[in-house]
Amino acid sequence: MTTVAQTQLSPAEEAWDILRQLLGAERRRFLAAAAELDLHPAQAGALMKMEPGTAMPMHELAMMLSCDNSNVTGIVDRLEARGLVTRRPYAQDRRVKHVVLTPAGTDVRTRVRGHMAKVPEAIGRLSLTDQRLLRDVLRRAVESG
Amino acid sequence: MTTVAQTQLSPAEEAWDILRQLLGAERRRFLAAAAELDLHPAQAGALMKMEPGTAMPMHELAMMLSCDNSNVTGIVDRLEARGLVTRRPYAQDRRVKHVVLTPAGTDVRTRVRGHMAKVPEAIGRLSLTDQRLLRDVLRRAVESG
DNA sequence: GTCGATAGTTGACTACATCAAGGTTTGAGG
DNA sequence: CCTCAAACCTTGATGTAGTCAACTATCGAC
Numbered sequence: 001m002t003t004v005a006q007t008q009l010s011p012a013e014e015a016w017d018i019l020r021q022l023l024g025a026e027r028r029r030f031l032a033a034a035a036e037l038d039l040h041p042a043q044a045g046a047l048m049k050m051e052p053g054t055a056m057p058m059h060e061l062a063m064m065l066s067c068d069n070s071n072v073t074g075i076v077d078r079l080e081a082r083g084l085v086t087r088r089p090y091a092q093d094r095r096v097k098h099v100v101l102t103p104a105g106t107d108v109r110t111r112v113r114g115h116m117a118k119v120p121e122a123i124g125r126l127s128l129t130d131q132r133l134l135r136d137v138l139r140r141a142v143e144s145g
Numbered sequence: 146m147t148t149v150a151q152t153q154l155s156p157a158e159e160a161w162d163i164l165r166q167l168l169g170a171e172r173r174r175f176l177a178a179a180a181e182l183d184l185h186p187a188q189a190g191a192l193m194k195m196e197p198g199t200a201m202p203m204h205e206l207a208m209m210l211s212c213d214n215s216n217v218t219g220i221v222d223r224l225e226a227r228g229l230v231t232r233r234p235y236a237q238d239r240r241v242k243h244v245v246l247t248p249a250g251t252d253v254r255t256r257v258r259g260h261m262a263k264v265p266e267a268i269g270r271l272s273l274t275d276q277r278l279l280r281d282v283l284r285r286a287v288e289s290g
Numbered sequence: 291g292t293c294g295a296t297a298g299t300t301g302a303c304t305a306c307a308t309c310a311a312g313g314t315t316t317g318a319g320g
Numbered sequence: 321c322c323t324c325a326a327a328c329c330t331t332g333a334t335g336t337a338g339t340c341a342a343c344t345a346t347c348g349a350c
Contacts, residue, residue, distance in 0.1 A: 294347105295346100297344100298344090302341090303339085308333100309334090310332090311331085315326100315328080
């Protein structure tokens, strides 16, 4: 019921309108996935941004979550308290601390990403031709920088 | 940099992967738009869900925001304190309270939606043919329920 | 008319956003 | 060198949001 065409929409506008509906559904899935793993949304978001063998500076995490540095401090505190990540000093620049996934954290991260990677029904029920069409258009959208 | 293909992705999976990148960027835009209007994300979300001349029961708002009823109480409290919405009793069912946009609220809502309706660059720079293609595929995705 | 279910509120608790301030470290310029 | 602005992280204060349990009022059905 979010789709209301009071004025005529351009193709791009209408496409974007539909995409935003997907976004709403996606948000729910994300919240549900996080809750199922006993994570708060921000914590789940942080885990998702991390790569298993790769150390990430706190401030970079802040950028990716588009939030304040001081915010990341708290989030990482809690993740660390649960043994999902570790802080590690960074010799090259001692202002920086790196965050690393522990094995337990890697496991949880995999599960969060598993939930989110599942293709939404709306897309899954498209014909294979349409799925390929969609993929190709989207590829062009992001690559033609 | 979110696109990593460690295993071969199906067309749907790859499409979904790209879409999630778009949605991430969208989240930032949403936060920025809300901040610009001095709204917290949940408040902006609530305003977006409301239609100008249409009263909405609190619990329906809770459903749309996928949050608790008690949560909506607080959000509406604050919106009401700023004169953006009003609570109104509902005679047919006196357990229910309706929320209605005030003129000021309607104005703010329009501005929030204006921000969000702006087509992202990635889609905007597609050829018109591709935009139509995208729109058509997405139409099929949501309508073939 | 009783009783289970629903709508909204309240209160307690945690987490998170934002901002200002402070400590440490770095890098660049004098 | 040495200073100094800037970057990184942390802490504390404040307001807001999410979750859960309890409570009131109302509805609907039996």
